[in-house]
Amino acid sequence: MVTPWPEPAHDEGWFASLPKVCLHDHLDGALRPTTVIELAAEIGHELPSHEPAGLEQWFAEAADSGSLARYLETFEHTVAVMQSVSALERVAREYVLDSATDGVIHGEVRWAPEQHLGSDLNLDTAIQAVDRGLRAGEAEAADRGRRISIRQIICAMRQNDRSLQVAEAAVRNRDRGVVGFDLAGPEAGFPASEHRAALEHCAQNFLPVTVHAGEADGLASMQQALFDGRALRIGHGVRIAEDLSPREPRGTLGENVSRLPRRRDLSPPPATAVYALGPLASWVRDRRIPLELCPCSNLQTDAAPSLDAIGRDYPAGERPRAKKYSDHPFELLRELGFAVTVNPDNRLMSRTSMTHEFMELAGVFGYDREDFLALTVTAAEATFLSAGDRDDLIERVMAGYSDAPVVGS
Numbered sequence: 001m002v003t004p005w006p007e008p009a010h011d012e013g014w015f016a017s018l019p020k021v022c023l024h025d026h027l028d029g030a031l032r033p034t035t036v037i038e039l040a041a042e043i044g045h046e047l048p049s050h051e052p053a054g055l056e057q058w059f060a061e062a063a064d065s066g067s068l069a070r071y072l073e074t075f076e077h078t079v080a081v082m083q084s085v086s087a088l089e090r091v092a093r094e095y096v097l098d099s100a101t102d103g104v105i106h107g108e109v110r111w112a113p114e115q116h117l118g119s120d121l122n123l124d125t126a127i128q129a130v131d132r133g134l135r136a137g138e139a140e141a142a143d144r145g146r147r148i149s150i151r152q153i154i155c156a157m158r159q160n161d162r163s164l165q166v167a168e169a170a171v172r173n174r175d176r177g178v179v180g181f182d183l184a185g186p187e188a189g190f191p192a193s194e195h196r197a198a199l200e201h202c203a204q205n206f207l208p209v210t211v212h213a214g215e216a217d218g219l220a221s222m223q224q225a226l227f228d229g230r231a232l233r234i235g236h237g238v239r240i241a242e243d244l245s246p247r248e249p250r251g252t253l254g255e256n257v258s259r260l261p262r263r264r265d266l267s268p269p270p271a272t273a274v275y276a277l278g279p280l281a282s283w284v285r286d287r288r289i290p291l292e293l294c295p296c297s298n299l300q301t302d303a304a305p306s307l308d309a310i311g312r313d314y315p316a317g318e319r320p321r322a323k324k325y326s327d328h329p330f331e332l333l334r335e336l337g338f339a340v341t342v343n344p345d346n347r348l349m350s351r352t353s354m355t356h357e358f359m360e361l362a363g364v365f366g367y368d369r370e371d372f373l374a375l376t377v378t379a380a381e382a383t384f385l386s387a388g389d390r391d392d393l394i395e396r397v398m399a400g401y402s403d404a405p406v407v408g409s
């Protein structure tokens, strides 16, 4: 049990001071606008705006436009300026410092080196450049009194055909900060099963796998991630909520949910307590397979089914999507006992951070310090660290939540 302390004003400083574990964040989605501008100037890359506030605004608007083409265009710019050893080192170093400011004490940042093979880079030198940047950032944060560790998850792009090479590079660089492998990129039409060789290579070499699934595609994609990919976590997985159905009669607790802990401050019990889980949802919940939920990002990309629409039948493609945070099934999934974690996905494009997501969860669902502690312990348990390192991390999380956070630190 955590000893209670007087809750300070829940301002941004308080939320930022809470220790956090970040499992799903893209390096190429997390650049500082000033860095994009400076790196672009070095290589003569044309940007939509060369002024930081204007560029930040452009990224946010493009990501929020509802147009996938515009959303993807944002990454063309960030990826374009990350094509050299020095650029990768800089972006990685700054990523660590920004994460430390965000309260992150351990993170597993992902990126796809196959998209960064500029003139002086190959898969290995790219991974090693990012590793050097991460280590430099960790050392700099430590000098400023912040202990943070950031490891790499190496993504292969689903639409490309070099996932085996990428997986081999990930395995080769395990002693250089690589802790896992991921499939990213367009989900629909590019099933995990097309990357069996890569996933098999990870399995044979005991490299943990997480797979983007249940974001742009539905239940079948998640099932493939779990059984073709042997994924230990699911990247997003928010569409697992489409495998819920209401028990009859509405308003009674079904056997699947009757023993789940209720949120203490929800009265009367929410109608959501009556959902039954389909076979895939049951598997994911009962095996405690962590879901790397990214609410702000999910709202932008229409990934999350709207809370009101869960458990109802809709023709394919017509299920209403969550448009605001309160429509996101985050709390429903948590309440049903899923191992949910909260993540930023793309800090720049989604104009978010771990701190921002925490603030939204507090404002919309009433999460308090104990809720954030529980979420963070779940995330720490889901990291791809060794058991001993996970235990250390959990201890640090517990210690961080036991100390009264210093507001504004």
Ligand SMILES: [Zn+2]
Residues within 6 Å of the ligand: 024, 026, 212, 235, 345
């Ligand atoms: Zn992602």
